[in-house]
Amino acid sequence: MKRIYMDHAATSPLDAEVLKAMEPFFSEKFGNSSSLHSFGKEAKGGLDWAREKVAEAINAKPKEIIFTSGGTESDNLALKGIAYAYRSKGNHIITTKIEHHAVLHTCEFLEKNGFDVTYLGVDKYGFVDLDELRNAITDKTILVSVMHANNEIGTIEPVEEIGKICRENGVKFHTDAVQTAGKVPIDVEKMNIDALSISGHKIYGPKGVGVLYLREGTSLEPQTLGGGHEFGKRSGTENIAGIVGLGKAMELAVKRMARESVRLALLQDKLSDKIQERVDGVKLNGHPEKRLPGNANFSFDFIEGEGLIMHLDMEGIAASTGSACSTKSLEPSHVLTAIGLSHVQAHGSLRISLGKDNTEEDVDYLVGVLPPIIKKLREMSPLNKDNVKEFENFGDSEHKH
Amino acid sequence: MYGDKVMEHFRNPHNFGELKDADAVGKVGNPTCGDLMWIYIKVGKNEKGEEIISDITFKTFGCVAAIANSSILTDMVKGWTLEKAEKVSKEDLLKEMDGVPPIKIHCSILAADGVKAAIKEYREKKRKE
Ligand SMILES: Cc1ncc(COP(=O)(O)O)c(C=O)c1O
Numbered sequence: 338m339k340r341i342y343m344d345h346a347a348t349s350p351l352d353a354e355v356l357k358a359m360e361p362f363f364s365e366k367f368g369n370s371s372s373l374h375s376f377g378k379e380a381k382g383g384l385d386w387a388r389e390k391v392a393e394a395i396n397a398k399p400k401e402i403i404f405t406s407g408g409t410e411s412d413n414l415a416l417k418g419i420a421y422a423y424r425s426k427g428n429h430i431i432t433t434k435i436e437h438h439a440v441l442h443t444c445e446f447l448e449k450n451g452f453d454v455t456y457l458g459v460d461k462y463g464f465v466d467l468d469e470l471r472n473a474i475t476d477k478t479i480l481v482s483v484m485h486a487n488n489e490i491g492t493i494e495p496v497e498e499i500g501k502i503c504r505e506n507g508v509k510f511h512t513d514a515v516q517t518a519g520k521v522p523i524d525v526e527k528m529n530i531d532a533l534s535i536s537g538h539k540i541y542g543p544k545g546v547g548v549l550y551l552r553e554g555t556s557l558e559p560q561t562l563g564g565g566h567e568f569g570k571r572s573g574t575e576n577i578a579g580i581v582g583l584g585k586a587m588e589l590a591v592k593r594m595a596r597e598s599v600r601l602a603l604l605q606d607k608l609s610d611k612i613q614e615r616v617d618g619v620k621l622n623g624h625p626e627k628r629l630p631g632n633a634n635f636s637f638d639f640i641e642g643e644g645l646i647m648h649l650d651m652e653g654i655a656a657s658t659g660s661a662c663s664t665k666s667l668e669p670s671h672v673l674t675a676i677g678l679s680h681v682q683a684h685g686s687l688r689i690s691l692g693k694d695n696t697e698e699d700v701d702y703l704v705g706v707l708p709p710i711i712k713k714l715r716e717m718s719p720l721n722k723d724n725v726k727e728f729e730n731f732g733d734s735e736h737k738h
Numbered sequence: 739m740y741g742d743k744v745m746e747h748f749r750n751p752h753n754f755g756e757l758k759d760a761d762a763v764g765k766v767g768n769p770t771c772g773d774l775m776w777i778y779i780k781v782g783k784n785e786k787g788e789e790i791i792s793d794i795t796f797k798t799f800g801c802v803a804a805i806a807n808s809s810i811l812t813d814m815v816k817g818w819t820l821e822k823a824e825k826v827s828k829e830d831l832l833k834e835m836d837g838v839p840p841i842k843i844h845c846s847i848l849a850a851d852g853v854k855a856a857i858k859e860y861r862e863k864k865r866k867e
């Protein structure tokens with residue numbers, strides 16, 4: 338059976354060119370970049386090259402690029418590192434309710450350690466309200482962290498305006514750009530960004546490697562101590578092959594961005610139109626235009642997402658859902674609840690995230706197999722438009738215990 | 739994550755849909771994740787004159803395990819006397835499911851509650867008649 342991968346927001350396949358760039362750095366150029374000999378220099382060469390590629394991609398300086406083990410570590414390092422470095426200035430942090438858990442759980446950790454965190458809500462599209470942000474800033478505020486684009490619903494936040502507000506108030510601004518780097522233009526100067534997280538595996542690069550951009554002059558308390566690698570901000574012998582892979586992936590992504598983002602946006606439009614044409618009781622979550630190219634997030638009335646994903650998988654399509662039944666906590670996605678979806682609507686969510694190998698044919702195939710699956714699951718569901726009101730928030734935390 | 743039997747029943751569930759002129763419907767749900775299940779029964783008599791479940795169907799809003807256990811349980815208790823069906827044990831149902839992850843146990847036994855609720859409703863209805 339043919340398999341079609343449509344879950345690129347989760348991870349993406351390694352590009353063949355990236356693999357080729359990485360290969361020499363495993364056993365041929367295996368040196369330790371800190372060594373003085375020629376082996377060390379070869380490794381250092383790869384490291385410097387990748388640093389430059391990433392810096393170029395976001396209009397930063399190479400010395401502002403810190404390599405990490407991925408998006409999660411970058412988020413952790415940015416939040417904890419900046420919070421502790423500016424602790425004497427204040428203890429207030431502002432973020433949003435729709436951040437990735439790498440940010441949210443780090444904020445919860447900071448709350449347990451003497452910091453106050455404000456979690457801004459979002460509107461029905463997932464946008465942060467700029468006035469609310471302005472009002473939340475106090476003289477104790479040291480850091481604002483708002484993601485560039487949301488990984489579930491694809492909404493692209495107004496980071497340039499947020500950066501401006503932070504700059505005016507003398508507050509550091511971090512953005513989680515794991516979903517946007519290499520896909521949407523980023524200019525850390527124009528956007529007034531002080532810290533920014535990137536992950537390799539979302540852009541056809543390797544897993545387990547990421548970047549924290551940190552503006553020159555921004556203080557950071559290192560979270561990993563040791564030999565003083567990465568300008569003393571993140572010790573540990575570098576994962577050179579991975580870093581070179583990330584550099585190559587970024588170079589390719591930037592080169593392909595203009596064409597690929599238009600192609601993916603058109604494919605996603607087609608997908609959304611066709612699904613809404615062929616299935617009743619479906620809504621597109623997120624904003625119709627200001628969203629990640631290739632991201633489509635739907636809610637189908639009266640059905641549950643895990644079953645939907647498994648049926649699609651049996652048809653060869655890989656996608657994901659924010660249903661409570663699919664999470665480790667058995668709670669629905671915090672993003673879907675933050676945009677005002679009921680428990681039942683969150684159950685019926687389906688995220689399609691298209692990528693470089695997806696074609697019009699793939700979209701046609703999905704649009705063909707989806708309606709009968711929805712129909713079958715609805716025939717099996719006790720919910721319908723007459724009784725859904727009664728049950729729409731069944732399973733809500735308030736109903737528990 | 740799931741065993742073959744669960745996947746087979748999920749893929750091709752038995753006994754789903756509304757049962758026309760059901761004698762009773764057991765409506766249960768589980769606030770853990772918000773699943774809902776309706777179990778429809780028709781009651782008949784066996785040769786000994788005991789009341790039995792002569793037909794049974796389900797409607798389920800829930801995950802793969804919830805759908806599969808609805809199918810497996812309805813297969814299991816069809817033809818059982820009400821007395822036996824009302825004592826159906828969650829352990830037996832779980833055993834029939836043949837392997838579900840711990841996090842899915844709450845919905846893998848829900849159909850047992852559903853059939854009990856349906857029998858209870860049937861008995862209450864009859865008492866009122
Ligand atoms: C928005 C966002 N932030 C952070 C991460 C974590 O990145 P990583 O998987 O590289 O740790 C992800 C991906 O899972 C993400 O989508």
Ligand code: FES
Nearest residue numbers: 662773800801845
């Ligand atoms: S029905 Fe929600 S986890 Fe099974």
